[in-house]
Amino acid sequence: MLRIAVPNKGALSAASSQLLCDAGYRAKREGAELVVADVENDIEFFFLRPRDIAVYVGSGRLDVGITGRDLLQDSGVAAQELVALDFGHSSFRYAAPKGTVTEVAQLDGMRIATSFPGLVRADFAARGLRAEVVTLDGAVETAVRLGVADAVADVVETGRTLRAAGLELVGEPVMGSQAIMIAKQGLELSAPHEKLLRRVQGVLVARQYVMMDYDAPTAVLDKACEITPGYESPTISPLQREGWVAVRAMVPKDEVNRTMDDLWELGARGILVSGIQACRL
Numbered sequence: 188m189l190r191i192a193v194p195n196k197g198a199l200s201a202a203s204s205q206l207l208c209d210a211g212y213r214a215k216r217e218g219a220e221l222v223v224a225d226v227e228n229d230i231e232f233f234f235l236r237p238r239d240i241a242v243y244v245g246s247g248r249l250d251v252g253i254t255g256r257d258l259l260q261d262s263g264v265a266a267q268e269l270v271a272l273d274f275g276h277s278s279f280r281y282a283a284p285k286g287t288v289t290e291v292a293q294l295d296g297m298r299i300a301t302s303f304p305g306l307v308r309a310d311f312a313a314r315g316l317r318a319e320v321v322t323l324d325g326a327v328e329t330a331v332r333l334g335v336a337d338a339v340a341d342v343v344e345t346g347r348t349l350r351a352a353g354l355e356l357v358g359e360p361v362m363g364s365q366a367i368m369i370a371k372q373g374l375e376l377s378a379p380h381e382k383l384l385r386r387v388q389g390v391l392v393a394r395q396y397v398m399m400d401y402d403a404p405t406a407v408l409d410k411a412c413e414i415t416p417g418y419e420s421p422t423i424s425p426l427q428r429e430g431w432v433a434v435r436a437m438v439p440k441d442e443v444n445r446t447m448d449d450l451w452e453l454g455a456r457g458i459l460v461s462g463i464q465a466c467r468l
């Protein structure tokens with residue numbers, strides 16, 4: 188039986204359960220259960236704080252977990268990243284009151300409020316700077332106004348929270364993050380792990396790609412296939428109309444309109460786009 192850690196709260200929680208449900212698992216809580224058994228798939232889901240998930244998985248107590256790349260790195264736990272899940276995107280940044288600090292070197296010796304002390308200490312050490320880290324549970328942007336810190340290091344998504352607190356970004360992102368699926372470092376993946384990964388990857392591909400069908404003159408087929416190389420290779424089928432073929436290929440969702448423009452200009456017609464419900468590739 189696989190035992191999987193799923194975030195029980197916070198920014199990663201709903202999307203994690205949704206991903207697992209889309210992959211065909213019973214991974215939603217109805218109330219406040221801490222553990223949900225999916226008997227049919229021989230899996231147990233443990234709902235835990237995302238920050239703690241690296242500890243459970245890193246120690247091998249749980250087989251697989253979903254957490255943030257920044258949370259994993261902050262924890263210092265050694266774990267292997269199995270797959271990036273394409274949600275929970277954020278970056279980890281320094282920020283200080285407007286007009287006070289322009290580069291990271293100026294943070295030397297300052298009091299830095301953060302919920303990610305491991306990340307800040309490691310980054311300061313790598314830069315040869317001294318950090319006085321003030322570890323807080325959340326809402327760190329307010330720490331400067333209340334006088335317990337001179338600057339902050341925090342997760343930034345839109346930047347709205349920082350701006351509202353009168354802070355501005357300092358330097359480049361310390362790291363970029365998104366939700367990831369992890370397993371114990373060095374663990375050899377078993378057949379159930381592989382099956383879980385295939386299912387999750389199927390959902391990710393179905394979310395990222397669409398299926399594109401179009402007709403094209405045979406004379407431009409090579410060029411058309413350069414525009415739509417597909418995931419592996421496009422399918423070419425004969426058409427009754429002489430000198431024309433039908434082409435079917437997977438196309439990244441965020442390139443759909445540009446691809447249709449390019450195909451149209453090339454002479455392709457009857458371009459149809461449809462969603463992919465599920466896949467195994």
Ligand SMILES: Nc1ncnc2c1ncn2[C@@H]1O[C@H](COP(=O)(O)OP(=O)(O)OP(=O)(O)O)[C@@H](O)[C@H]1O
Nearest residue numbers: 196197198199237255258275276277325342344364
């Ligand atoms: N807007 C966001 N706010 C916070 N975390 C985000 C955001 N977008 C993505 N994340 C990611 O979510 C993870 C943080 O999850 P966590 O549940 O610990 O904090 P949270 O969402 O702030 O929850 P809470 O503050 O309720 O404890 C990190 O990996 C972080 O990069």
Ligand SMILES: O=P(O)(O)OC[C@H]1O[C@H](OP(=O)(O)OP(=O)(O)O)[C@H](O)[C@@H]1O
Nearest residue numbers: 325326327342343344345346347348349
């Ligand atoms: O760049 P933004 O889009 O504004 O998002 C980033 C903010 O969201 C998170 O806060 P959260 O709401 O989780 O509260 P917390 O600080 O108490 O964790 C994070 O800690 C930042 O404060």
Ligand SMILES: [Mg+2]
Nearest residue numbers: 197198325326
């Ligand atoms: Mg938070």
